[in-house]
Amino acid sequence: MDKIAKNGVQKMLFKILPSRINPWLIFAIFTSSILQHVPAEHQSCQENNNISTPCEPSLNDTQVVIGKGISTPERKSRYLQSENYYVRKKKNKCVPQGSGKIVIVGKASLNSCRKGCDRDKGCSGFELSVHRVTKKKKCKLFIFKAVTFAPTKERGWCSIKRPKSRAHWMSGKQGIGFHIPGGTHRGTTGFNPKKVAIQLRHGEFSYVIFGLSSGAAGDRYLGPHPIFKTLEMKAVTPKNVNTQLYNPSNPKSKFVRLQNYEDVDVFGNFLDEMERINVKVIAYMNVQGPAMLKHGEARAFDHPANKVGFSSGGYFVNNNPGVCQKLSGVNVCAPSVRKWVSWVARKYSISPYNFRDTYIEGSPLNTALKDAYANVIVNHYAQRYGNRIAGFWFDAGDYGDRAKIAAAVRRHNPKAAIAYNRGAKLPLRNNNRGLEDFTFGHMTPEDFGANPPDGCYNYGMVLSAESSIKGYVYAKVFPSTDLSAPSIAKNPYARPGFKIRYTEDSYASLAHVFLPAQLRWNSGELVWNIRQAAEWVHRVRKAGGAFTWSVRRSGCAGCTGNSQSIIDPPVMEFIKQVTAQLKLITAYLFDSTNCACLSELGTTGNRSWGCEHFEPKEGCKNDRDWTFELAGTKHNCDWVCKPSATSLSNRCLISYLGNGGKDAIGACPYCCNRNCPGYSRRFALLGT
Numbered sequence: 001m002d003k004i005a006k007n008g009v010q011k012m013l014f015k016i017l018p019s020r021i022n023p024w025l026i027f028a029i030f031t032s033s034i035l036q037h038v039p040a041e042h043q044s045c046q047e048n049n050n051i052s053t054p055c056e057p058s059l060n061d062t063q064v065v066i067g068k069g070i071s072t073p074e075r076k077s078r079y080l081q082s083e084n085y086y087v088r089k090k091k092n093k094c095v096p097q098g099s100g101k102i103v104i105v106g107k108a109s110l111n112s113c114r115k116g117c118d119r120d121k122g123c124s125g126f127e128l129s130v131h132r133v134t135k136k137k138k139c140k141l142f143i144f145k146a147v148t149f150a151p152t153k154e155r156g157w158c159s160i161k162r163p164k165s166r167a168h169w170m171s172g173k174q175g176i177g178f179h180i181p182g183g184t185h186r187g188t189t190g191f192n193p194k195k196v197a198i199q200l201r202h203g204e205f206s207y208v209i210f211g212l213s214s215g216a217a218g219d220r221y222l223g224p225h226p227i228f229k230t231l232e233m234k235a236v237t238p239k240n241v242n243t244q245l246y247n248p249s250n251p252k253s254k255f256v257r258l259q260n261y262e263d264v265d266v267f268g269n270f271l272d273e274m275e276r277i278n279v280k281v282i283a284y285m286n287v288q289g290p291a292m293l294k295h296g297e298a299r300a301f302d303h304p305a306n307k308v309g310f311s312s313g314g315y316f317v318n319n320n321p322g323v324c325q326k327l328s329g330v331n332v333c334a335p336s337v338r339k340w341v342s343w344v345a346r347k348y349s350i351s352p353y354n355f356r357d358t359y360i361e362g363s364p365l366n367t368a369l370k371d372a373y374a375n376v377i378v379n380h381y382a383q384r385y386g387n388r389i390a391g392f393w394f395d396a397g398d399y400g401d402r403a404k405i406a407a408a409v410r411r412h413n414p415k416a417a418i419a420y421n422r423g424a425k426l427p428l429r430n431n432n433r434g435l436e437d438f439t440f441g442h443m444t445p446e447d448f449g450a451n452p453p454d455g456c457y458n459y460g461m462v463l464s465a466e467s468s469i470k471g472y473v474y475a476k477v478f479p480s481t482d483l484s485a486p487s488i489a490k491n492p493y494a495r496p497g498f499k500i501r502y503t504e505d506s507y508a509s510l511a512h513v514f515l516p517a518q519l520r521w522n523s524g525e526l527v528w529n530i531r532q533a534a535e536w537v538h539r540v541r542k543a544g545g546a547f548t549w550s551v552r553r554s555g556c557a558g559c560t561g562n563s564q565s566i567i568d569p570p571v572m573e574f575i576k577q578v579t580a581q582l583k584l585i586t587a588y589l590f591d592s593t594n595c596a597c598l599s600e601l602g603t604t605g606n607r608s609w610g611c612e613h614f615e616p617k618e619g620c621k622n623d624r625d626w627t628f629e630l631a632g633t634k635h636n637c638d639w640v641c642k643p644s645a646t647s648l649s650n651r652c653l654i655s656y657l658g659n660g661g662k663d664a665i666g667a668c669p670y671c672c673n674r675n676c677p678g679y680s681r682r683f684a685l686l687g688t
Contacts, residue, residue, distance in 0.1 A: 085114070085125070085159040086504065093152040094127040094160070097505075098434070100144035108137035110157065116141050117161060124506035129156035146433060148476070148505045160506055167391065167417035167438040167510040169280070170546040171471045174204055174537060176575070177393075177514065177550045178522070179211025179284055180266075180564055182220030183301065184235040184258060185313040186243040187555070187564040188266050193273040195565040199572055200279055204579050207280040209393050209514075209548060212267050212381060215522060216395065218286035218373075219300045219336060220313065222270075224263040225380055228290075231339045235302065235316040236290070238264035248315040258316060267381075271388045280390035282417070283381070287400035289373040290340040291358055293366070294399045300334035328355060341365070344372045367401075374404035382412040389416055393440065397422030397432070406435045419512065424482035427500045428464035430475045430509035438546065439473060441514035444484040453516045454528045455610035456595040457484065459493055460500075462539050463592075465511040467500035471544020472508035477501065491609045493592035511545035517571050521550050526574055529596035533574075534581035535588050549575055619669060620676035626667035628658030640664045641671035641678055 096102065105116045110128055116139070117123040125147035127140045132154050147160050180187045200208070214220040221228075221237050228236045239261040246253040267283070274281050288294040301309030302317035317335055324333035327342070338355070345353040348368035357363040382389070392409055394400070397420030409416050421440040423431025428439045444457045451457050460483050464473060478501045483492050492498060513536075518524045540547045551571045555564040590596070597611040616622075622637040629635075640651045652672035656664035664672060671678035 085117075085161055087157060087159045091152055091155060092149055092158045093129065093154070093156050094125055094140070094142060094147045094158040095150045096142045096145040096147055098144075098146050100142065102145070103141040103143055105139035105141060108139040113139040113141070114159070117159075123161065125158065125160040127156060127158050129154055146505045146507050148503060160504065165417070165437055165472065165508055165510055166415055167512075167546075169390070170207065170417065170438060170510055170512065171544045172541045173206035173546050174541060174579075175207035175209060175282075175546065175548045176200075176205055176567070177209030177282075177284070177548050178553050178567060179215040180222070180553060181312045182211065182214040182222045182266075183237060183313040184239045184241060184243070184316055186247075187312070188222060188238045189241065189243050189264060190564070191266055191270075192565040193266075193270040195563070196270075196567065197273040197277050197279075199567055200274075201277040203572075203575070205279055207282055207390060207548075208274060209282045209284050209550075210267070210270055211285075212283040213285045214301075215284070216286065217292070217295070217299070217301070218289040218396075219292055219302075219334075221377075221381075222267040223265050223381060223384065225377065227343070227376060227380075229259060229263075231343055232259050233290070233336045233339050234258050235313040236336055238266050240264050246316070248311050250315075253315050254318040256316060268385065271385065275388070281388070282391040282393050283385075283389050284393050284395065285378065285381075286395040287373065287398075287405065287420075288396045289369065289377060289400070290336055291344075291369045291373075292334075292337055293359065293369065294396045296359065297334050297337045300337050302336050303334035304332055306334075341369065344368050347372065370399075370401040371404060374401055374408045378405050379408040379411065382409045382416075385413075387413050387415060389413060391417035391419070391437070393419045393421070395421045397440075402432055402435050417510075425484035426458075426460035426464070426482060427467070427477050427479070428461055428473050428509075428511050428513075429477045429502075430473060430507055433475050433505075433507040436509050438510035438512040441512040441548065443515050451610060452519060452527050452597050454532060454595060454597040456491060456493065456592050456597075457610035458515060459536075459592045459595065460484075461511075461513045461515075462536050463493060463500055465513065465540040465543040465545035467502065468511045468543055468545060469502055469504055469508075471511055473511050474502045474505055474508060476503040476505065489609070491592060511540070511543065512548065513540050513545060514548045514550060516550040517574055518552055522552050524552070526570060527597065528574065528578075529590075530574070530577050530581060532590045532596050533578045534585060535590050537578060538582050538585050539588070541582075551575070616670055616676060616678075620673060620678075622670045623660075623662065623667040626658050626660065626662055628656050628664070630656070637664075637668035637670070640668045 100122070103116070103120075105112055105126075108128065113126040113128050117126045120141065120143060122143045123141050124145055125142050127138075127142075129138050129140075129152075130136070131138075147158075149158050149160070180191055182188060212222055219236070224237050235258060239258045240263070241256065241258060241261045246256055271281055286294075290300075292300050297303060298305050299309075300306065301312060302314040302319055303309065304319055306314060319333065319335050321331040323335060324330050324338070327333060327335060327338040341355060341358055345351065345365060345368070348364075348371070350364050350368060353365050357365040358369065360366055394402075394405060402420055402422075406418055409418060417437040419436055419438045419440045420432050421442055423429070423440075425442060425444060428441065430436060430439070441461060443453050443461075444451050444455075465471070479492075515536075516522075516524075517526060517528065519527050537547045552568045553564055554566045554568045595611060622641070624637070627634045627636050635656075640656065652665050652668065654663040654665060658664075658667060660667075670676050673679060
């Protein structure tokens with residue numbers, strides 16, 4: 001009913017009705033009866049298996065013809081565009097969760113509620129309720145609270161503000177992820193981002209997840225930091241030093257005073273080149289920080305026991321017993337860790353302190369280290385690079401104070417999208433309500449090669465994106481069980497009627513899938529069938545999610561070339577072929593039962609359902625009960641076979657003698673016997 005017709009009906013009722021009958025009442029009954037007879041196909045609010053599906057307002061929905069003066073399609077459209085809410089009318093209420101507050105609006109009407117929520121940036125939704133007896137209206141605004149729908153006996157409207165995600169720009173896009181060692185190392189001091197830019201400028205890449213800290217470690221960084229310089233934490237950030245002269249073989253390297261050399265802002269230079277080709281950058285950072293809260297001091301790059309760390313920059317650090325005694329009264333240490341922990345203890349007035357408390361969860365020292373990571377390290381880099389960083393992907397999320405980390409980022413870069421590697425993997429979900437903007441999308445662990453990235457174990461991420469609500473997922477999901485758990489013994493996605501369902505609230509997280517192009521995150525053989533890879537990317541992007549390929553760089557172990565400034569060319573060629581296939585896909589050939597992958601170890605049991613598996617013949621079966629001890633740690637055939645199946649290293653040694661008098665060759669024939677399938681290195685499955 002348009003405005004002219006409405007006015008005409010009102011005038012007519014005033015003329016023909018007796019004075020004792022209220023014409024406004026008759027008009028209200030008349031108009032409400034019209035609204036109750038809108039065709040069912042125009043009502044978008046549905047109940048599906050008792051799972052609430054929030055309404056998305058459209059021009060045909062009866063729920064929005066409520067506001068005063070809203071009648072014509074044009075005005076109705078303007079109303080919808082301005083409010084941008086999910087609305088559920090009639091017998092529904094809002095259920096707030098979490099901390100925050102509830103504000104009661106004095107003038108209770110749909111318009112006043114909406115306007116009040118619009119004005120408050122912290123408002124996540126509002127509720128207009130009508131008492132059953134008194135008919136009195138009440139308007140509640142939910143400030144900094146998560147809001148979900150729930151049925152009620154009273155008449156009312158629940159409206160949830162649509163999420164304006166910081167990750168909206170990732171929706172439907174594709175990116176890549178890679179990193180180089182941080183600190184002072186030939187891979188960082190010689191890194192030339194122009195070469196990567198040349199590779200990426202003609203590809204369909206909207207973003208790059210690039211390391212601001214070393215991959216899988218937080219002990220080294222790719223940009224300067226004043227505290228590290230003050231503490232003389234050697235080789236923790238890049239320096240303009242001659243790494244050809246000062247190399248692992250030069251004993252003088254550990255005595256070079258790196259603090260006297262010019263800083264090299266590798267990450268800043270990378271940002272410059274990505275800006276030139278219009279590719280956004282998401283910074284990878286590992287939350288465990290310089291204290292190595294997850295992996296421990298022995299895994300720090302400058303610890304004497306870390307041979308890989310020594311060759312990638314640790315050789316610059318003097319870590320002899322005299323140095324460690326002076327720092328902490330011990331003979332063996334990682335000087336970078338000890339200096340950082342000591343500085344944090346002084347800054348937070350923890351005196352005296354016991355270094356062992358570093359790794360005791362909840363101890364004053366452990367808590368201070370988490371605070372310092374957020375407010376000293378993340379805060380500095382967020383301020384240094386500002387909005388040049390489009391987002392952050394924080395690894396090892398359980399080892400930091402996520403709220404303080406997010407606050408440090410938002411302080412200087414309020415639009416940055418954030419993800420944390422923590423929580424349930426499958427189905428995708430928002431594991432950090434109010435703190436994350438896109439899912440970490442981490443694949444199910446390799447499990448000693450039993451679960452390759454192209455395995456059906458990870459198919460659930462594709463289904464999650466397709467089950468998302470316009471590309472976004474939420475905390476409440478069915479099934480709620482983490483389907484990536486090793487205890488999942490059968491393919492859950494092949495069950496008849498299997499479906500993932502999300503319940504919307506005011507905390508949305510973009511469905512982001514992050515998978516390696518090769519067997520492992522940064523190394524190993526290419527493993528994907530190109531058609532399967534293209535289908536997975538196509539399905540995720542079409543659903544509004546984002547897909548990231550983790551790629552290996554040139555110069556890594558098992559990679560081609562020796563330049564660490566480019567992505568390994570065979571990997572780039574693989575992604576190029578996958579991208580070309582995207583435009584040709586009209587139907588999907590791969591599902592949860594026919595993933596074109598092979599389990600590296602020919603495993604059985606709970607990890608055998610995700611890939612095609614051929615039971616080894618009798619003479620090739622590994623002894624599942626065999627173990628041997630090396631450096632105080634027990635290992636089995638999984639450990640022996642992992643490298644021999646994917647790299648040139650060899651663990652099939654007679655010196656690995658275990659129980660029953662068997663050595664590795666006798667106990668593990670699957671990969672140690674040249675006549676068995678695991679003996680040969682895995683070939684790339686690149687056919688269509």
